[in-house]
């Protein structure tokens with residue numbers, strides 16, 4: 001038995017294989033993923049004087065440090081700078097195009113990227129104009145990626161800010177642009193003190209319209225937030241949801257007992273948009289090895305791997321997987337499992353998800369897994 005498998009490669013994928021592996025990203029913020037050099041140029045163009053650094057290298061490092069605060073509220077303060085430079089059509093277009101290009105170069109084949117249109121009106125744009133600029137940017141980024149030999153599809157999620165009162169308006173905006181590049185809706189912002197039930201009218205509206213939404217829940221606040229997001233609001237997915245771990249007891253013999261809410265989440269295959277590096281920065285986990293994703297994967301929750309904010313967390317999909325490979329010894333099979341989980345959970349139509357899984361993701365991993373035969 002051993003001799004038959006002795007020719008198989010070391011299980012651990014190399015960084016280059018991780019990058020080339022087809023990956024699926026469901027939780028990434030447009031205003032959390034700008035290139036530092038682009039921020040400097042945009043700040044210059046619009047006369048924004050308050051950047052903490054004007055050298056791109058130093059600015060990138062500053063975002064990483066400032067976001068590394070142990071609190072979600074402090075982490076979110078860093079967005080004032082990225083949002084400030086995203087107030088024109090050109091800026092939104094450029095950043096959306098670069099986002100699609102960067103994800104494609106990192107081996108992402110499908111991404112849902114979110115942003116809050118209500119935060120981009122200070123320069124006089126209307127909500128519609130914001131959505132149109134970002135959509136045009138994503139299409140341009142897909143085109144440039146194709147030119148460089150990468151294939152990616154990017155859809156938008158429109159976010160409403162949970163401390164504000166525009167969620168119904170943003171839900172309606174998302175529904176109007178449903179076949180125009182917007183695949184769903186989300187709420188984000190500080191979680192404690194801002195329960196999702198404040199936005200019930202938006203969620204009710206989307207349900208009546210047969211539309212999709214995810215809710216940031218169970219990141220900085222625990223089970224009550226997850227319970228409300230699912231049982232009061234009817235979320236299709238959980239943004240983070242990492243605190244579901246509070247409803248799982250691991251016994252001394254290693255077996256696990258799931259509470260009612262954790263059972264519901266697993267039984268109903270509710271997707272968890274897990275973002276390990278972001279959680280380390282906001283204090284939701286203390287190390288990669290201690291991150292609940294290890295247990296949630298073992299227990300076969302519908303777990304997915306995500307970047308959240310590539311700028312603030314100095315990360316990419318490949319880096320997230322590198323950390324997980326280091327911490328948990330994940331293989332290409334594990335990477336495929338996460339990627340198929342994510343693709344199953346995407347908000348695009350079923351036939352497209354299935355084709356992505358069968359014609360892009362599985363063949364991609366099969367190719368990588370067979371490389372050792374030809375070395």
Ligand SMILES: O=c1[nH]cnc2c1ncn2[C@@H]1O[C@H](CO)[C@@H](O)[C@H]1O
Nearest residue numbers: 029076079114115116159188189216
């Ligand atoms: O992890 C997060 N939790 C909650 N809110 C977030 C997170 N990352 C970003 N945002 C918020 O979402 C807005 C729209 O993209 C960002 O401006 C930021 O305030």
Ligand SMILES: [Zn+2]
Nearest residue numbers: 188216239308
């Ligand atoms: Zn987020």
